[in-house]
Amino acid sequence: MAGRRICAGYYRRYDGKVIYVVSLATDSDNGEEVVIWTTYPFADVPQYYTSSKKSFCAFVEVSGERRAKYKRLTNMKISEAAIERLEDEGFRGPVRKSRPRQMEEEYDARAYQQAATYHAYAKELCENYNFDLRKYRFCVNQKRYAAITKSDFGKLKEDLCFLDNALKTVLADYRDYFRERFVDGLSIRKYASAHLLNRGRVDYLQKKFLSALARLLKERDEAEGKCRLRQTVKN
Structure with missing residues (x-):
């Protein structure tokens, strides 16, 4: 091998x-x-x-x-932000293939609601938002679970609804930032250029946003008496 x-x-x-x-x-x-x-x-x-x-x-x-x-894991997608960071540190980003993937192929293999911390949970929700939304809509339109289990589909739907509601209410101040960065796909560099900001300001804005989202995720779990993080198996 x-x-x-x-x-x-x-x-x-x-x-x-x-x-x-x-x-x-x-x-x-x-x-x-x-x-x-x-x-x-x-x-x-x-x-x-x-x-x-x-x-x-x-x-x-x-x-x-x-x-x-x-x-x-051939179907996990790396975010534009992660690619940009690799390139900033001297590594070449992944080579893009011209053939678009079909939804039936898009089993992203990541475990839903299995992050180690709430900050990591918040980051995963944002970085995978576009992919998760397309998968959700595809399953709804097809009226079947395509490339996802019934259990994971429930978690996917729950995460999307929570994030959308948060951006309409408590996190409304970050709604435009979220759309440009995670829906439109602007890198931190491009977002900073578009808004005439230095990169440090955008990094700080992202940290504030992810920290606020992480707090909401933790507060939801505490209120419901349920932990949506990865559970450590005890011997």
């Missing part, structure tokens, strides 16, 4: 952790290929790691079953 082709994109590790492969490099000492990757969801302060390609492509045994150590 060392000859396996590794492309930039999302991969799920055998234990469920999702990572993003940035690029490949060559070890100057032994000439071996190494995989450069970062954690997902992306941290505010990025950290990059390397694994030998041989180790990355290896198989492991889990509960008596042989599994690939990392499996590519």
Whole structure:
């Protein structure tokens, strides 16, 4: 499996952790290929790691079953903001394919309502809004669960409704910002240019918005006595 082709994109590790492969490099000492990757969801302060390609492509045994150590998630979409950050740090963004994906192919493989923190939950809601909205509308129009389970569709609908209602009420001051950044798809750089702001101001605005949304998500869960974050399994 060392000859396996590794492309930039999302991969799920055998234990469920999702990572993003940035690029490949060559070890100057032994000439071996190494995989450069970062954690997902992306941290505010990025950290990059390397694994030998041989180790990355290896198989492991889990509960008596042989599994690939990392499996590519071909239908997870990286946000424009994440691409911009990679490019700012000297990495090339993913190569776009000209063929549009069909909704039947778009099983994005991310677990709904399974973020580690409310801030990460808020960030995922925003970065996946366009994709989630298209998936929701497709399922409603087709009157069936297309490339999504019934349980995940319920979570998807709940998240979309919560975010839309928040932007109409408590977070109304951020509605235009949200539309331009996460619906129209403007990068932080382009948003700053369009509004004659420096990038630091836009970064601060985004942090305020995501923090406010995270608080609302936490308050909702506390009021309902329900946690929509990833639950740690206790031994």
